Amino acid sequence: MPILQKGANAPLATQTPVVRIQIGRGAIIGDIDVSAYVLGENGKVSGDPDMVFYGQRQSGDGSVLLDSASDTETVFALNLAATPARVQRIAFAATVPGAGADRPTFAKAASVALRIDGADPIVFPVPIEGAIETSMILGEIYRRAGAWKIRAVGQGFAGGLKPLAESFGIVIADDPAPPPAAPAPTSAPAPAPAVSLSKITLSKAQPKIDLTKKDGAFGEIKINLNWSAAPVKRGFFGGSRSIDLDLGCLYELRDGTKSGVQALGDMLGSFGSAPYIELSGDDRSGAVTEGEWLRVNGARWNDIKRLLLFAFIYEGAPNWAATDARITLHAPKSPPVEIRLEEGDSRKNMCAVALIENIGGEMRVSREVRYFSGHAEMDSAFNWGLRWVAGSKD
Incomplete structure (x- = not known):
């Protein structure tokens, strides 16, 4: 070498x-x-x-x-x-x-x-x-x-x-950008938009953001869950185990269809057909550096009413602080939106991270970061109305 x-x-x-x-x-x-x-x-x-x-x-x-x-x-x-x-x-x-x-x-x-x-x-x-x-x-x-x-x-x-x-010659937009002035009549081509280096972190002080369609559509929306791969100890004699943290979502479509996308129960969804949401892989240890991904078909955004993103400790982590977890939403031509899973309750293994809503065709992302004892308790808190039974991963 x-x-x-x-x-x-x-x-x-x-x-x-x-x-x-x-x-x-x-x-x-x-x-x-x-x-x-x-x-x-x-x-x-x-x-x-x-x-x-x-x-x-x-x-x-x-x-x-x-x-x-x-x-x-x-x-x-x-x-x-x-x-x-x-x-x-x-x-x-x-x-x-x-x-x-x-x-x-x-x-x-x-x-x-x-x-x-x-x-x-x-x-x-x-x-x-x-x-x-x-x-x-x-x-x-x-x-x-x-x-x-x-x-x-x-x-x-x-x-x-x-x-x-x-x-290197990159044109960088000032942050925040001033509101655009009314365009004057001209035959010259419009200048290319500047690159934005902003990374938006939703917090208690800034819990919501509205994302606007670019060129009339959202394109492919990617949602990433990443966390620490470090093993955590399980008491004096229990050794250690890597964290298995799962990414998933509940969804509601415009036609009233409600269900979920997650690795548990092999509910992996579909990108090209309903529900237009797909889970890409299941990282059981955090060893995959890119974590886990949900893909949302932004071309079918009008068919989606709302999504509830959640993270679920399947096994291995005694508390949320050990995960150092965060979810990042990537929409084309928009700055990444990051939400960190903070202030966790070590007695509860489910975190409702963000609610994504279709508001008049635009996308509203709201930070939740609320902790629950399981799927059913979270479902009830957000009035989804699904029935839940115990499940496992192969």
């Missing part, structure tokens, strides 16, 4: 490398933003779709996909054969959270590494000792004489994600 030093390069033996950004958090608290940039010869993007990050998980040309992200690893899947001839480099960067004089630098991290998986994995342990920067360009994949290579960069950058992205 080749191990690169800063400034070194190596050839890539595959057109479909997997790039892993691995960060030991150390003393850094909060989300570390990892991003990729599809660049031309001048080191700039050709447009905002060339930035891949938590709010835009795939490049416009489809060559770079943010495949998964956790607290310690972000994974990009690349298809270099799909890159247009104008693309000469793909850069990977990371930014620590915070603002002002108290913002941590990369010196506070335990470790940073860039790993390229392929026929012969390549690793670049990024030097961070004494680093004073809050952003860093970790490495880049670039063309040379018709072939692709990887270069270990490890270059610090002053400022946060916004100035870093702007250095």
